Amino acid sequence: TSLFSEGFLSKLHKPGENPQIKPELKEKHLAWTKGRVFTRFPPEPNGYLHIGHAKAITIDFGYAKYHNGCCYLRFDDTNPTAEEGVYFDSILEMVRWLGFEPWKITYTSDNFQKLFDFAVELTKRGKAFVCHCDQETMAAAKGSGKGNPQPCPHRDRPVEENVREFQAMKDGKYPEKGACLRMKIDLSSGNPYMWDPVCYRVKDAPHHRTGTTWKIYPAYDFAHPLCDSLENITHSLCTLEFIDARASYEWLCDALEVYKPRQYETARLQLQGTFLSKRKIRTLVEKGYVHGWDDPRLFTLIALRRRGIPPAAMLRFVEELGVSLSNSEIKLVRFEHAIRQTLELSAARLFLVLEPVKLTITNVADEYSLELEKLIHPKVPDLGKVKCTFTKSVYIEKDDFRVDPPADFNRLAPGKSVILIGSPFPITCTDFKTDAEGKVTEIICALEDGTGPSGDRKFKGKDASAIHWVSAQPGRHVEVDEVRYFEPLFKSDDPSKVDNFETDINPDSLKVFKGALLEPAFYPVAKKLIKDAKAEAVKRTKAAASFAQDGVDANTSAGVAQGAP
Ligand code: ATP
Ligand code: MG
Numbered sequence: 001t002s003l004f005s006e007g008f009l010s011k012l013h014k015p016g017e018n019p020q021i022k023p024e025l026k027e028k029h030l031a032w033t034k035g036r037v038f039t040r041f042p043p044e045p046n047g048y049l050h051i052g053h054a055k056a057i058t059i060d061f062g063y064a065k066y067h068n069g070c071c072y073l074r075f076d077d078t079n080p081t082a083e084e085g086v087y088f089d090s091i092l093e094m095v096r097w098l099g100f101e102p103w104k105i106t107y108t109s110d111n112f113q114k115l116f117d118f119a120v121e122l123t124k125r126g127k128a129f130v131c132h133c134d135q136e137t138m139a140a141a142k143g144s145g146k147g148n149p150q151p152c153p154h155r156d157r158p159v160e161e162n163v164r165e166f167q168a169m170k171d172g173k174y175p176e177k178g179a180c181l182r183m184k185i186d187l188s189s190g191n192p193y194m195w196d197p198v199c200y201r202v203k204d205a206p207h208h209r210t211g212t213t214w215k216i217y218p219a220y221d222f223a224h225p226l227c228d229s230l231e232n233i234t235h236s237l238c239t240l241e242f243i244d245a246r247a248s249y250e251w252l253c254d255a256l257e258v259y260k261p262r263q264y265e266t267a268r269l270q271l272q273g274t275f276l277s278k279r280k281i282r283t284l285v286e287k288g289y290v291h292g293w294d295d296p297r298l299f300t301l302i303a304l305r306r307r308g309i310p311p312a313a314m315l316r317f318v319e320e321l322g323v324s325l326s327n328s329e330i331k332l333v334r335f336e337h338a339i340r341q342t343l344e345l346s347a348a349r350l351f352l353v354l355e356p357v358k359l360t361i362t363n364v365a366d367e368y369s370l371e372l373e374k375l376i377h378p379k380v381p382d383l384g385k386v387k388c389t390f391t392k393s394v395y396i397e398k399d400d401f402r403v404d405p406p407a408d409f410n411r412l413a414p415g416k417s418v419i420l421i422g423s424p425f426p427i428t429c430t431d432f433k434t435d436a437e438g439k440v441t442e443i444i445c446a447l448e449d450g451t452g453p454s455g456d457r458k459f460k461g462k463d464a465s466a467i468h469w470v471s472a473q474p475g476r477h478v479e480v481d482e483v484r485y486f487e488p489l490f491k492s493d494d495p496s497k498v499d500n501f502e503t504d505i506n507p508d509s510l511k512v513f514k515g516a517l518l519e520p521a522f523y524p525v526a527k528k529l530i531k532d533a534k535a536e537a538v539k540r541t542k543a544a545a546s547f548a549q550d551g552v553d554a555n556t557s558a559g560v561a562q563g564a565p
């Protein structure tokens, strides 16, 4: 909660004290809000959310919750051709996964009629005009974007003609791009957002919710401020790229003499090693560079959930980042650190041998077996213990043994010793076998119980490092068909700066291992942890719902592995 009690977000205006409210609108607004904070999270339902949205969700919902206010989830559904039902569902699911419950779910499309009426009113006030320029002409009129835009030839047509033409747009008399409605703001301004931005476009496409009712759809610069106004948003929190748009936002509310919310901008999350743009992520999915929107190499929220990252780690990450008023790329280690801190004391430590090599201990009998108990987590006895069996033959990780080790290699090598985690004595490598290609097929060791080759030498912890293993005896390990191991998807740290990001893709980001071995306790323990986490998630969702308007505890500690494979 330091996110809201310190720094920029602690200094925003109190909801009843919005300095912008005109006295004549103030009473009605306050009667409605009762002095509470109202915020909104306004995603476009045109793709799955990514980690950048987690930051926006935490700020939008968290700010309202911290002040006992309300946050809307508003689907900004003004582009019928890009929207799909699954995105709506997934967005709500992810908001809830992060532990927030919308005060209300709204849709920009709910307001299509009101927005149309506003546009007619704006036109009648002489503050909007219908333009027939094509895109090139419009772009050319803006010139370099640095000043002196050319007025559109339709800018000064009479009000009645504009009202008639706008109605004609609505009635479907114009093809797409044949006409648009533009605000008539200020061509002498230094801010290009004031150069008569578009309010309505013709689009002949059925809408997810309004069907074929509309042939025209409002633009963001028109719909967003007015929906904020209609919903009595007190703090319209958004990202820095909207700073210049604030002028037209405010102009529009004033032009229509409606309640004018206060917009505040904070930095957008940019994360090292990836880009956060739905459009580019879509390209990765559609071109098959990854296997779907929840591929663990992506930073979509469904991918992060699938990786087993608990929502508490996401909230911790955002909180530790804080809000900043300038964009900068965040190092991936900061995200990983937040995950580690969150999982440190709750994640089970269980053995998976990815590329098994057989290891045989010579100085014990063939039928030798020792029942061991080890803690699921060495520092958290409450997580319980699992049983495993130490036998004459075990499997260890291929990489834990080197024939010719470099000087700093402290795992197993000829003449060196290690401890098989959980077992009472170290083992020392006395020999190894290879196949025709020189690949190690078996490692031979002796158990150091005081009778082994190094006599009664005493081992201390620092003399030998500990490695993981599973028993080689049938029934004492479980073979896994396939283990997928993911490395970064991009070669560079900043794929968004590479001209064509497709050339930056790491061709070996997915490694598949066949025949990995698990310790037998793995499945029961994993199942139990997932069950506990799901129960915790249900509890959290219920709590979020019943406290939707109450204070937030952003440090909630549920480790939710919901949806984990
Ligand atoms: P994208 O480019 O990925 O489509 P967007 O901004 O167009 O992102 P929206 O669905 O419109 O996506 O975003 C909903 C909200 O999330 C907006 O308020 C937006 O500012 C915020 N948001 C999106 N990306 C980020 C980010 N990387 N960091 C912080 N907030 C973000
Ligand atoms: Mg957007």
Ligand code: MG
Pocket (backbone or CB within 6 Å): none
């Ligand atoms: Mg976008």
